[in-house]
Amino acid sequence: MIVDLPSTDTSAVNRTMVDLRESAGAVALGRVLTLIIITEDGPDAEAAIQAANDASREHPCRVLVLARGVRRAASRLDAQIRIGGDAGASEVIVLRMYGPLADQGGSIVVPLLLPDAPIVAWWPGEAPVSPSEDPVGSVAGRRITDVGSAKSPSKALAKLRQRYAPGDTDLAWSRITSWRALLTAALDQPPHDRVTRAAVGGAPDSASADLLTGWLASRLGCPVSRTTRDVPGGQGGQIAMVRLERANGSIELVRLDAKSAMLSQPGQPDRRVALSRRTTRECLAEELRRLDPDDIYAEAIEAMPTARGRSKGTPTAAKADA
Secondary structure, X not given: OEEEEOXXXXXXXXXXXXXXXXXXXXXXXXOOEEEEEEEEOOHHHHHHHHHHHHHHOOOOEEEEEEEEXXXXXXXXXXXXXXXXXXXXXXXXEEEEEEHHHHHOHHHHHHHHXXXXXXXXXXXXXXXXXXXXXXXXXXXXXXXXXXXXXXXXXXXXXXXHHHOOOOOEEEHHHHOOHHHHHHHHHHHOOOOOOOEEEEEEEEOOOXXXXXXXXXXXXXXXXXXXXXXXXXXXXXXXXXXXXXXEEXXXXXXXXXXXXXXXXXXXXXXXXXXXXXXXXXXXXXHHHHHOOOOOOXXXXXXXXXXXXXXOOEEEOXXXXXXXXX
């Protein structure tokens, strides 16, 4: 069901939600969080809503979409309420803001927040310089950005690093979950020799490769080189290979194509492993699984190389749960 409310205000939206609850009995109940999507109005907004709808099947929530429209238009708020089959397992309230109102999302969204429910803010496109100081981000316990949409993802992530605050995260982090899982599983197998050096090769402007470099440096406490290397498989990802050097030989994970990689370990035959690029829906669902600050991400982004080259790990940060 879709209900349009042109030229409205938040009071009218709340009244409509109450009416829908009384008539349909299917909204505003059993929601575990409020997800606020801050984006520009247009196709990108619909793509973000679809990803949120898919993720809501794992995390039922109220989705508030702040879609900023034309700034030169007259001040106006158009609302659209989506429930049922048009909203996955969530309820979606799309707020299209025009004119001076386009920059007032922080005040517009407050009356529509669920009481006592955690708040997560997500910028699927361009993010503010400091998400925690943004009017919407300041009321959220978790703030999700996506530097993959920036012209230079690596530089965008470096800027976010400078203004990092507990609760911040980026989808570039969840995109490397499969890489981290495969490398951790490989290190869990004997012999358990210490990793003395590591290398990450990937696209020159890959934020995920930068984060993987920082993660290895913070977990292993050894020097990690970040190099430029062609990535096979087209849209398969932005990381080409990882090499972990130990006294008994090296562990190598090398991407073959968009869906797989080759894992090489001393004393074992090379084997092909699944390594598909993760969708936005999968990454968003993973980030919504935790509503507290991600300390591992904080350590990884802090240990990222400040320039293309080597990131030195801190020995005290070396942990077996790489």
